[in-house]
Amino acid sequence: MRYKITIEYNGSSFSGWQKQQHSANSIQETIENAIFNFSGEKVTLHCGGRTDAGVHALGQVAHFDMEREFELYRIRNAINYHLKSTPIVVLNTEIVDDAFHSRFSAKKKYYEYRIINRYAPAALEAGYVWQVFNPLDVNTMREAAKHLLGKHDLSSFRSKDCQATNPIRTIDDIEIIQNGSYIYIKISAISFLHNQVRIIVGTLVEFGKNRTNPQEMLNILTQCKRNAAGVTAPPFGLYLVKIDY
Template identity: 45%
Template sequence: MPNYKIIVEYDGTNFVGWQQQANGHSIQSALQESVFKLSGEKVVIYGAGRTDAGVHAYCQSASFSINKKIATDVIRDGLNQHLRPKLISIQKAELVDDDFHARFSAKKRWYEYKIINRRSPLTIDANRAWCVHKKLNIEKMKSESFSFLGKHDLNAFRSAHCQSKNSIKTIDSINIENEDEKIIFQVSAKSFLHSQVRIMVGTLVDIAKGNINKTILDIYKNKIDSDLLS
């Protein structure tokens, strides 16, 4: 049975997230419907990352298997045809080994979070960034972010809906760059907890605002629930 990997780009604004859910349209369900229209086969498409509602992707890896062999350019173009006008685009399709699984074969995942620090509301960057109106202490934000590097129990940095049995994760890299009002937060790891990146960024912003006087190390040490800090 041919096994395909696709590279997907999408605007997550109008979706409930990657994973198929009963309460709205998901990226996964849109892709599965498109595969059915192209091949006549019902499949389950697995993504390397199960992004949350409103999260976008530049290079999401996904995989699925079907009974018939279809040329990869036909997979790419056919899925794109059936996905229109949804803001989901297949950038590439390729045949992969039978044991390839987008989620379990992934070696590393990257996330980027964009903040605009200004008083005025967003227009061009609406749905692309978080507008924080209060002036942020960027240097404090950067110095605190380094405490995330390495292996830690990140139980305080996941949502109440997280189903992972193990909250210990290893952050491989973290970087915060700023230019004028723009702040870009980048982080990579083999895997993340549910809403982990959003909560990490939100906690750093609260520290940078001066809303809380706890450090990231305080949160680790005392196992403080970050939802209660602000």
């Protein structure tokens, strides 16, 4: 039986989603252990979008196979019981067809990056937003972001450790919302390169700080070099919001 679960988590204290050989602090392994503790079955959890250390999720999706069949609410409640000492929660459980794959069946992924743009330090949101002290010109950021829409070679916007063989990606939408001192950058696409969203955010922030000509984004794209783009925004402002199937 194949089960699909939707997960919310605070990534601050984890090494990231993926299980690591020399780390027992991954989100994947933590949930796998919780499933084993209630079912006695060792499962492999496959996720829709791997998140790095410190990145949060509001709607991560994963699937796993179990031999035994349980009522869906019992699976959700049992996993959550064994996760109660961690900042991870299973929101929903579904039975899916064996052809379903949380990664390869995905149609679109939605990320949101949260910035607080003020001089006074963040109190309540510390560790959940990137604080940028310099005033940001959001209109310049929006104009620069328009050049990233569509299909491009995004070599300038991927980490040096990115293992993807093809740097071509299509960005469906970038929306930048300002609400007082808060800025939300929402990006959606079918797939992303490693650190792509965080590098885009870091680059847009540099446009906002310096009020650079937004057309300069085209030059960054065509150079296809990581050092052409801006800094990599810190992980703790990034949220995987949801995945469409």
